[in-house]
Amino acid sequence: MDEKTKKALMDIVGEENFTDSLIDLVSYSYDASEHSHRPSCAVWAETPEQVSGILKLADTERIPVIPRGAGTGLSGMSVPIEGGIVLDLNHMNKILKISIEDRLAVVQPGVVYDDLERALVPHGFFFPPDPASGKVCTLGGNVATNAGGLKGAKYGTTRDYVLGLQVVLTDGRIMRTGSKTMKSVSGYDMTKLLVGSEGTLGVITEITLKISPKPTATSTALATFGNLEDAGRALSETMYSGIIPSALEILGRKTILAINQNTDLNLPEVDAIILVETDGYTREETDYQMNKVIEVFKKNNADDIKQAKAREEAEKLWTARKSAYAVLARIKTHFVLEDITVPMSRIAEMLKGVEAIAERHNIQIATYGHAGDGNLHPQILYDGYDPEQVKSMEAATAELFKLSIDLGGTLTGEHGIGLSKASFMTLEHDPVAMDMMRSIKKTFDPNNILNPAKMGLEE
């Protein structure tokens, strides 16, 4: 990048909000995936006008711009794979408004998920998607990836809460979409088109979110199943029972074994553990729901069911699930975390399929995930310095995707396509649908400067 462009960027954001120091560029070359590439520089924007100036400049000069929140993405979405300018939105971190009467919050994109959570607590409200990365990830990143989480089965994903946006387009125009109301059908739904667009269509500079009353009571239970089919059936029947648990998580055998080898939790070593939580406003209400779920579990041959009596006990039950990612991450030098999603009734088949794939490629794959919406996270563990294992990992990944699609599922339930899954897009989408997506990209970003090379849209 030439000095003139750097100077122009500094004129827009101020010298203190520009960096091209090596150490910064290295940290901006990563996200939480296996990909990395250094940008030419990074800027912190503080206003939509600055974002507009940056995009106009980059568009004229044909320089890639990569919007970035906290960089916790798991598929390389914010990795500047073609260099260019990293546009860091963390300085735009104000909560602009919370209105309980209108049931909404207006925030800047750099607000950290948990900060909004904390601000809503005194009102007894919350923004439900609850990604496991909530301590660090930004709301802008959540919208751009349509983040989901533990509460998906009952509360849906980010998409269901985004009412309106302020977005800066590559030609520098600042646009509002949607409205500050509960619903609107005025023209095409640009809001929902931008949700999950992974920073490839526009830069989000303000978000209007619907918020929900936060239940004050929960009941938690853990059930073990000696047989995957039984576990699968227990899941489907639970969702059918009329009770929608606020969390319904599954841990597969490999995950259980790994946790036992690396912690002192001493989990029963069975085919599947299901963790379930019900929520409401009184313990009576949540227990009532939990009893119904337990009935379903018993009917489907659950071996052992532990019900938490108090909050501490519930938290203990949750540690197993919450430690999975970190425990598994330490076992080998490298890992990839997938997030295929299949119809509920196919979860057992998928879990079996994953084991078969692991065996075939002689690689370790441990699975856990949000069973309540069919979203499974197989975590593939491998040694990244061993070319053989890298090959096995790649082959296993491709088979996982294929199996998911064959079971009527999708490549990704919440982590997005980014770089990791770009070459698999055509597995899921037919050529005409790919064409339509490319035309949409072109409509928004004719010079392909915004987060280029992501989502498999380049031919």
Place this chain on the structure above:
Amino acid sequence: MISEEVLKKITHIVGQKHLIAGRDELAEYGSDATKLEAMPDAVVFPQDSEEVSLILRLATEKGFPVIPRGAGSGMSGGAVPVKAGIVMAMNRLDRILAIDEDNLICKVEPGVITADLQKAVEDIGLFYPPDPASVNISTIGGNVAECAGGLRAVKYGVTRDYVLGLTVVLPTGEIINTGVETMKGVAGYDLTRLIVGSEGTLAVITAITLRLVPKPAARRTMSAFFPDVSSAVDTVSRIIRNRIIPTILEFLDRHCLDCVREELNLPIPRKAGAMLLIEVDGEEVLVEQEAEKVRSVCNQAKAIKFEAASGKEEAETLWEVRRNVSPSLYKLRPHKISEDIVVPRSRMTEVVAFLDEIGHKYGLPIPAFGHAGDGNLHVNIMLNKENAGEMESALTIIRALFEKGIHMGGTITGEHGIGLTKAPYLEMEIPRAGLDLMSRIKKAFDPEGILNPGKIFYQRI
């Protein structure tokens, strides 16, 4: 006018029986609930995606308009063939293809009547929540194309929230599948939700995968009357602040109450300036608790009368009030222009006061009712359309109303869509950049502009 040759080709595609070209029968397909009229050249009834595809390909090649049509219950003129051409009636694609109880999804063709689907899934203990007041006539395809809302949107959301995937035919004749058959998915741009609410201007929908939920075990219906609008709106806020999200929260203003009072044997207090209809649903015990909380909130908020229906029949009488409102308004004037703005919930009082004031100024009654839980008000400007002065006043009122709503951060349509009637006003709400993008998206899908021309994007005719 479409050439004989083209008509012949279309006849060849669908068969003689499934094409109407005689003037008398055509009229029925030239209008919708707006009562606007235009004559199509012909009406065709395809039976599957392949026939739809062949017709659309022909249309793109020859350049004639195609207007998809469900039941014609639209409130913004979406199905009115303003540029003539072929009306494509989806009524023969009326099969429920599958209900998958294990995964809580179903797959239907677009011509299925909304109430028929609701009944089919309720029979097996499931529930399809979107509930436009037109359920008995509207089609699922029309609901998806308009993103229909309805009474239960406060708690359950709108049609968009239930559409997981679609099969659509593009104007060029290509057939694509969008979305997923799973509860969630984020692979690529969300084409599904782009097509939801696109009012038949981007593609013809030929199959729909919908999410279902378990049927709530119990529901409780309640009514409350208030001395004025502000105490009713305040009650709505208090209910939400008390962290109750009812299934239904409907609002009726004084004009509406006056109109229905005589027709029903429901004692509506004379002093009542507003009514709320409230329903909660869920597990039996929980419903009891919530209903009790609603009662105490209403009482705190100066309700002059509160009643909880004790059984199905009593609940039914309450719903009759709501259903009778719209037709009963014709007592006031022979014609009606209905708008469906949405404002932040806390601003509803202001809107109703504004309507009273402006109605008074122009001498037109403007009753308002609607989905208070969403801030969605159905505003009815009552007039005699033959009276040029009244017509002019109505247009002035509409513009002022939209300005007010947009200024509050609201929208000009919450569920009825832009279609023809709101097209001239779209630019008040959507910025230039947004309109540009929308028209380029339209062009990407429909390069020749054959699909439902004249809708959403305003064209001076």
